Amino acid sequence: MPDKPAITSANGQPILRFDNLTLGYDRHPAVHHLQGEVAAGSLLAIVGPNGAGKSTLLKGITGELRPLQGRIELLGVQRRQIAYLTQLTTLDSSFPMVVHDFVAMGLWREIGAFGGLDRARRERIAAAIDLVGMTGLESRPIGALSGGQLQRAHFARVLLQDAPLVLLDEPYGAIDAASVRDLAALVRHWHGEGRTVISVLHDLEHVHQEYPETLLLAREIVARGDTATVLSDANLQRARRIAEGRGDHAHAPICHADQDAG
Known part of the structure; x- marks a missing residue:
């Protein structure tokens, strides 16, 4: 069996490390067996089909969700230094x-x-x-x-919040084009300041234009690296197959809580 792709950035010291990470709800995995690192200063898009575990991964990074298995390490940053922008639908306006x-x-x-x-x-x-x-x-x-x-x-x-690590969950959902343009410029500014920005996104054209690195999830890592390479037709089709239960490792085992998980 080929090795699973890892979450790994080529440059920079890591700010996040995932060690055999499985996250989920009621012992049912939503994203499983993630391995690798995210470099400080990365501008990383997380994409994938509905139910791929994208928002779940952000919740794990913030500590809102405890791992079922494995661990998340924060390196040189504390959880209180994470800025986390949730989806608009979570706010009671x-x-x-x-x-x-x-x-x-x-x-x-x-x-x-x-x-x-x-x-x-x-x-x-x-x-x-x-x-x-x-x-x-x-x-x-x-x-x-x-x-x-x-x-x-x-x-x-x-x-x-002036945070070194910024997590954005669907930051451009259901907003006007002018706001998308202005807020995307702000994200570029954060990246230029050396902050690490990780965004869950669904607009692949926007990802191609704005994000040099992409992680393609379908409850497991399908591909990670240069955006143009990751978002190939073959990878996107494979992600859909896995998400629909028709592909590699589609039926992940139920995991039990790891008492030592961080």
Whole structure:
């Protein structure tokens, strides 16, 4: 049997290491036997069919989901230094909060629940709101925002976290083209600063244009590396077969919790 492909970056020191990692729910694996590393400073897209385990992997990295088997190692970064932007559908937009206060939550780890906003912090909040094109909307309730405006506010909050590792789960779903363009430019800026950005995406044309590295998942690693090579027709077809239960290792065994998993 050929060796499984590994999550490995060619350059840079690793910021993440996966050791025989299996993640899932109720002991049923959603993504299994991942092995390898992600280099610091990577701009990495994670793609795959529905149910491939893409969002599950991000939850494992943040510690929201405990491994069923194996482990995730964070190297030179702590979990509190991870900025994690979840899918828009996970937010209750009816919560009574205005844009300024929503964005200010990006400072929560820095100042705590009861910390005050001094002048310097208020200036940082204003700068983040301006950078995402939301100046003038600071007092607008988040429930009154369009999808694109709400995602801009999410990105402003991520900006304030000033995190070395940024995880984005479907950051451009159901938003307007102008917001996609502006927020993609911000992602490029983060990458230029040396931050590690890992994005779950479904628009393969966008991935080709913006992401030099891609991980193709179908509950297991199908391919990893240069985007143009990974997103070949053969690899995409294989990923679909596996996701539909018609391909290699389609029926992974149920794993039991590893007491030593991190």
